[in-house]
Amino acid sequence: MDFDTWLIKRLTAHGVYGAAQDTAHGRGVIAGLKAFQKRFELPVTGTATAATIEFLRRDPQVLGSSLVIFNGRPEMPVEPVWMRDARRYLGLKEIPGAKSNSTIMSWAKRFGGWVASFYGNDDIPWCGLAVGHWIAATLPEEKLPSNPLTAMNWSTFGRPVSVPALGAILVFKRPGGGHVGFYAGEDRTHYHVLGGNQANSVSITRIEKVRCQAIRWPTTGGEPVGGPVCLSAAGTTSRNEA
Incomplete structure (x- = not known):
């Protein structure tokens, strides 16, 4: 069982989770984490802190007893929550021609307003849309760029970090525009990027480091864990993500 599945099951067991299983x-x-933390007078962060996890491990039937039963749990993931959410979509592709992928289109609909009106099909570059969706879904209090569809606007998102860590937001220049995705590692000359609209799909691809314009981190995303992740130079290299 992965960590997020375990977390949902424990919140459900404690009666504070009512969304999809x-x-x-x-x-x-x-919302479930905040309700649980408030109940047990823990700092209300909405994140799975170490103290929160220890309380979640307890059997809800014996919380008021001197006897405490703990449930096992998977190891805390190193990747931040927005990157874990993005990984669920690896392999998602555009639909060539007049049709569009309903999942990609649903991301625009969730934004609503001008984004939903503007985004008429998945032939429109959607790397910024994907990153915006993954951040908004997992960090609802995070302030997004006013125009999340324009990749270069992500260069002022959150706060700058000098050294990338898993999940850092990387912004790249390309002919005629930009590209944005999440840091998954690096080799000597390229960053390995998890993102959308890479070969018209959600994938991990190599992008030259010299193209990188900014490395950012969400202000509500806690502190980066670890630092650079060294990988081999194997894998697909992207040169234009239009």
Whole structure:
């Protein structure tokens, strides 16, 4: 059982989770964590802190007893929650021609307003849309760029970090525009990027480091864990993500 599945099951067992029973660490999980933390007078962060996890491990039937039963749990994931959510969509592709992928289109609909009106089909570059969806779904209090569809606007998102860690937001220049995705590692010359609209799909691809314009981190995303992740130079290399 992965960590997010375990977390949802424990929140459900404690009666503070009412959303879908899936593996998505979304608004239902955040609301459940806040309710649970408030109940037990823990700092209300909406995140799975170490103290919160220890309380969640307890059997809800014996919380008021001197006897405490603990349930096992998977190891805390190193990847931040927004990157874990993005991984669930690896392999998602555009639909060539007049049709569009309903999942990609649903991301625009959730934004509503001008984004939903503007985003008429999945032929429109959607790397910024994907990153915006994954951040908004997992960090609902995070302030997004006013125009999340324009990749270069992510260069002022959150706060800057000098050294990338798993999940850092990387912004790249390309001919005629930009590209944005999440840091998954690096080799000597390229970053390995988890993102959307890479070969018209959600994938992990290599992008030259010299193209990188900014490395950012969400202000509500806690502190980066670890640092650079060294990988081999194997894998697909992207040169234009239009």
